[in-house]
Each structure stands twice: as C-alpha cells, then as structure tokens.
Amino acid sequence: MLQSSSQQNIFLIGLMGSGKSTIGRQLARAGKLDFFDSDAEIVERTGAEIAWIFDIEGESGFRKREKIVIDDLTQRSGIVLATGGGSVLDSDSRRVLTSRGIVVYISASLERLFKRTSKDKSRPLLNRDDPYAVLQALQKERDPLYREIADMVIETDDCTVAQAVKQIRSQIQASQTD
Numbered sequence: 001m002l003q004s005s006s007q008q009n010i011f012l013i014g015l016m017g018s019g020k021s022t023i024g025r026q027l028a029r030a031g032k033l034d035f036f037d038s039d040a041e042i043v044e045r046t047g048a049e050i051a052w053i054f055d056i057e058g059e060s061g062f063r064k065r066e067k068i069v070i071d072d073l074t075q076r077s078g079i080v081l082a083t084g085g086g087s088v089l090d091s092d093s094r095r096v097l098t099s100r101g102i103v104v105y106i107s108a109s110l111e112r113l114f115k116r117t118s119k120d121k122s123r124p125l126l127n128r129d130d131p132y133a134v135l136q137a138l139q140k141e142r143d144p145l146y147r148e149i150a151d152m153v154i155e156t157d158d159c160t161v162a163q164a165v166k167q168i169r170s171q172i173q174a175s176q177t178d
C-alpha cells in the first residue's frame with residue numbers, strides 16, 4: 001500500500017542470497033529511512049544465532065519468533081525492512097507486510113542465489129547435502145507467495161546494488177505520481 005512519503009515503509013522480500021540486506025541498507029541511506037533486518041532483530045532479542053535457534057527450537061520455533069518480529073517492526077514508520085526469506089510463509093505476516101508498506105520482491109536466478117549463499121554457513125536450511133536442490137525447492141514454493149504480495153519485482157542478476165536501489169526508488173516515485 002502506498003503511503004505519504006514521510007510515513008513510508010519499504011519491505012524487501014525474497015530468497016536467501018537475493019541481496020535484501022545489502023540493497024536494504026543502501027536504500028535506507030538513500031531515502032534517509034531507518035534500516036532493519038528481521039534476522040538481526042531476532043538475534044538481538046534472543047541473544048542467540050539463527051542456527052542455534054533452529055537447533056534448539058526447530059524451524060517452527062524460529063518461525064514463531066519471526067512472525068512476532070515482522071509484526072512489531074512493520075508497525076514502525078519510515079523504515080526499510082529486509083525480511084528473512086521464509087517470512088512470507090505466514091499468512092498474517094503477508095497481510096501486515098502488504099498493509100503497512102511497499103513490498104519489493106528482490107529476485108535473482110538460482111545460480112546467483114547459490115553462488116551468493118555457498119560460502120556462508122549461517123543459514124541452517126542450506127547446511128544440507130544438496131543446497132542447490134533446497135534453493136530450487138524453496139524458490140518453487142515461495143516465488144508465487146513473493147509475487148502475490150509484491151508491489152514491484154526487481155531482478156538483480158544483471159545489476160549492481162546501486163542500480164537496484166535506483167530502480168526501486170524510481171519505481172516508487174513513479175507509482176506515487178500516477
């Protein structure tokens with residue numbers, strides 16, 4: 001939903017490795033907005049790493065925490081929020097994301113996602129024998145959910161972070177002058 005620019009929130013959704021946090025940080029800086037990352041917020045609140053939460057509480061425990069954090073953070077105004085890749089699985093989270101800000105789907109090819117995530121061992125869902133196959137399955141499951149709630153889709157394979165930021169800002173501006 002589009003709001004007046006002083007109240008505007010921008011929520012970035014997309015798979016692990018799509019670049020939500022990197023793009024989000026620069027997008028926030030460019031728009032003088034506050035930046036939040038739902039994973040970082042969970043780590044700060046619990047004092048535990050994401051992998052540790054998955055180990056102790058399972059994925060369902062992590063999802064409960066994620067849902068609370070998404071609900072809390074989306075109630076703020078004037079923020080850019082990079083959401084964890086699985087936050088759209090929850091229908092209440094999908095609803096608050098669409099109703100409290102502009103939702104931007106940061107999309108990338110499986111090859112790019114795989115390359116960007118392959119050296120980072122902090123994502124429990126990808127610490128498996130065949131992380132490429134996992135990403136493929138997640139993309140199949142989630143791409144329709146990302147598209148369902150996205151106000152715009154940004155393809156990042158062939159662009160720099162700065163270009164992605166520029167695209168998002170100009171599309172938001174264009175939609176507000178329509």
Ligand code: S3P
Pocket residue numbers: 014015016017020039050083084085086087122123124125
């Ligand atoms: C997850 C994505 C991760 C993190 C957790 C689960 C997912 O966040 O929330 O490891 O289910 O896709 P990023 O998308 O920021 O990597």
